[in-house]
Amino acid sequence: MNIIEKILRNHSVEDIPEVSPGDIVTVNVDRAIITDMAALHPEFINEPPVKPFDNNKIAVIFDHFVPPPNIEISSRINRLRKLVDLWNIRDFYDVGRGGISHVIAAEKGFLRPGSLIANTDSHTIAVGAFNTVGRGLGTPEIMNIIATGKTWFVIGDTIRVNLNGNMNSNASYRDVFFNIAGTTGDIPNNNIEFHGDGIKRITMDGRSSISTMCAEISAEFSVFPYDSVLKNYMDNINIYDYKAIEPDNNTYYYKTYDIDLNKIEPMIALPDRIINNIKPVSEINKTEISVAVVGSCANGRLSDLRDVSSVLKNHRVNRNVRFIVTPASQEIYNEALRLGYIDTIIKSDALVTNPTCGACLGGHMGVVGDGDTVISSTTRNFKGRMGSSKANIYLASAKTVAASAVKGYISGDLSE
Amino acid sequence: MNNIEGKIWLFGDDINTDLMYPQVCYTLKEEEKPFYAMSANRPGWSKMVNRGDIIVAGRNFGTGSSRPAADNIKNLGISCVIAESINGLFLRNSVNSGFLALTVPGIVDAVDEGDILYIDLKNNTVINKSNNRKINFKPLPQFLMDIIDNGGIINILRNKGLLGWPL
Missing domain, CATH: 3.30.499.10 (Aconitase, domain 3)
Structure with missing residues (x-):
């Protein structure tokens, strides 16, 4: 087994000795x-x-x-x-x-x-x-x-x-x-x-x-x-x-x-689904964004806040982008404060919310509207998931989301 | 459960729970919720559904959230979902809501939208009455059919006296 x-x-x-597929x-x-x-x-x-x-x-x-x-x-x-x-x-x-x-x-x-x-x-x-x-x-x-x-x-x-x-x-x-x-x-x-x-x-x-x-x-x-x-x-x-x-x-x-982990490069899921809808970020044409989100059970963790903070250090969020960062728990929030990540993030014009599922489910703390183009480290890009069904949701790592928030368009790396 | 016959609405792959039960449904009145089903991917569809219609879909039907998506299409009048493959959580929610969802590989190529489908639950066969094509399927385990036949898990709990008063 x-x-x-x-x-x-x-x-x-x-009390059974074993189980097998179909049981x-x-x-x-x-x-x-x-x-x-x-x-x-x-x-x-x-x-x-x-x-x-x-x-x-x-x-x-x-x-x-x-x-x-x-x-x-x-x-x-x-x-x-x-x-x-x-x-x-x-x-x-x-x-x-x-x-x-x-x-x-x-x-x-x-x-x-x-x-x-x-x-x-x-x-x-x-x-x-x-x-x-x-x-x-x-x-x-x-x-x-x-x-x-x-x-x-x-x-x-x-x-x-x-x-x-x-x-x-x-x-x-x-x-x-x-x-x-x-x-x-x-x-x-x-x-x-x-x-x-x-x-x-x-x-x-x-x-x-x-x-x-x-x-x-x-x-x-x-x-x-x-x-x-x-x-x-x-x-x-x-x-x-x-x-x-x-x-x-x-x-x-x-x-x-x-x-092969050595061969993995920054990837992105295009709007509406993940299955059969993933590309390397390097193959995406310049796509302007209006909203960037880092949060959720998948990628609102301490290491994600660290990645955001290190990308944002000495940079500012592009003036056309609303960047919302939601720590996944009070403990993570507290630790990110102690390590200075939150300080760096808010001084770069990103908004840090309290811990919650928040924008991931389109219920509050970042509901998106008609015409928004979103890049997010949250879990789902279904049509209408984060609010309006007339928004496009791209999914990526916290690092890619942060780099895109600075650039104003989808980008895997600030040096690009 | 009795055999089912109904008109087919055809959907593609990866039809997710948020399409069937958008976020706004949570705080709507019960009778309003079903009309929001598929409003993002197929506006106007919910108003065209007649009681007893059947959804036929491609792979990975019901992927997504634990929200009561199966309930919502059931309450819209859909009698059953037949798909190439079905997400495990959607299947659990269907069974627990007393709603039938069956995996029938090959179904999408055997039907067109508007065809009349007959589901023979004694012989585990679906028959497209519009072109006479017939596909056998593997039935749900009896254990799960019993939950459906008892009207879902809430009904079972209520009958056992395990549910209490409003909070």
Whole structure:
């Protein structure tokens, strides 16, 4: 069995020796995460589960609408907030105390190697960076999990992706993902397991970015192996109680792809989709932009703010561009302040917002309008995703977004 | 579940959740939401849909968010989605909403928009009544069909007494 199969087998309600593709397993979840989006689902606030299967295994993390942008959403979130007392929830992260659920889940030690996470957000596949499995689930399904502690998964075929070699300094982990997407195409119902000699040099931020974006090729689960990089992360947050999972020797993989990290250059996704829509930035003709965004669970992390700050140092954002930078969590925000990144960013005429999913979902903190051309490090470029359906959204690394914000047009590098 | 017959609306690859359920839907009244389905990629379409119509689409249908996209096209009157391949989250949401979504490789080449499609769930066959082409498909596991037949997961939880009072 591979890592994903073993983790699912270990969480099976029935004692089974192994699982294989096509099997349906009913599993116990280790942790269920509810975000403020639950408040926007009438079924959840009108008919919430009577009681949770285990109040200490549930976290409530407000992230999409922090702080709420209008009366309707604010009032609905107030209703959701009542659950925290009703269920006696210990792990609650309200406005000013948290950030994006996938990032908070990592910072607070909810993502333990070998564990299984349930979260309604569709980027829950992010947890794969932590040798953990999880995927996005719908709100009705999380209600079932809260009530019973269980759900089901169909075991899919697993694709092995070997990340080999060393990355060039001009490329980012987001470019690695674009390269993977260009290699595999869409893979609904299939899993991705990462291996290869290049992994040991990929930071937890990088693994999280890659794993998060695997949602955009419709992967079922994605997972990274356990190694010293992950062990150091867990040690630093004083979490030692876990059982990391390795694949069996001679595990069968449905397909194997090799990615040569040395060859990766800055990439960009053209508007409306990622699949079959990615190009090297160097092949893009001069395209003027009006909005630049750095943020989200994929690329609003400390290393992304560092990249933005180093590009912006001694430069100013082009006068025709609104550049919005959204740290993914309070902890990242605080650390970026301490390291001087925020100072550099705001002095370059970029706007730094509070931590939230914000502009990524087109709900607030940077809703785009008719005629905008956007370059963003967020997760999706669907038509209408960030606001108006008459805006064009390009996706790229934080570094490319920042360079483009300075130039006023899409560019992978200030020296170009 | 009974067999289904309906008129086909044909869509391409990678039809995503945000097209089916745009961000603005979240705070609209329930009865208004379905009319925003596909408003960005096919303006005016939602008003042309009749109850019982079927969506046929290409690869990777329903890619994207966990938002209730399946609910929205169900509430518009669509009886079923048939696609070359379907995103796993969209499939879960469909099943949990009591809505049928089937993967039928080869379907796009076997139909034109406006054809009448018959889905025989006993024999796991789709028949295009407009050109008599027939494709067999792999059915959803019985476990998932049972959730659909029970009207979705909320209904099941409610019947078990696991849901409570409004917050």
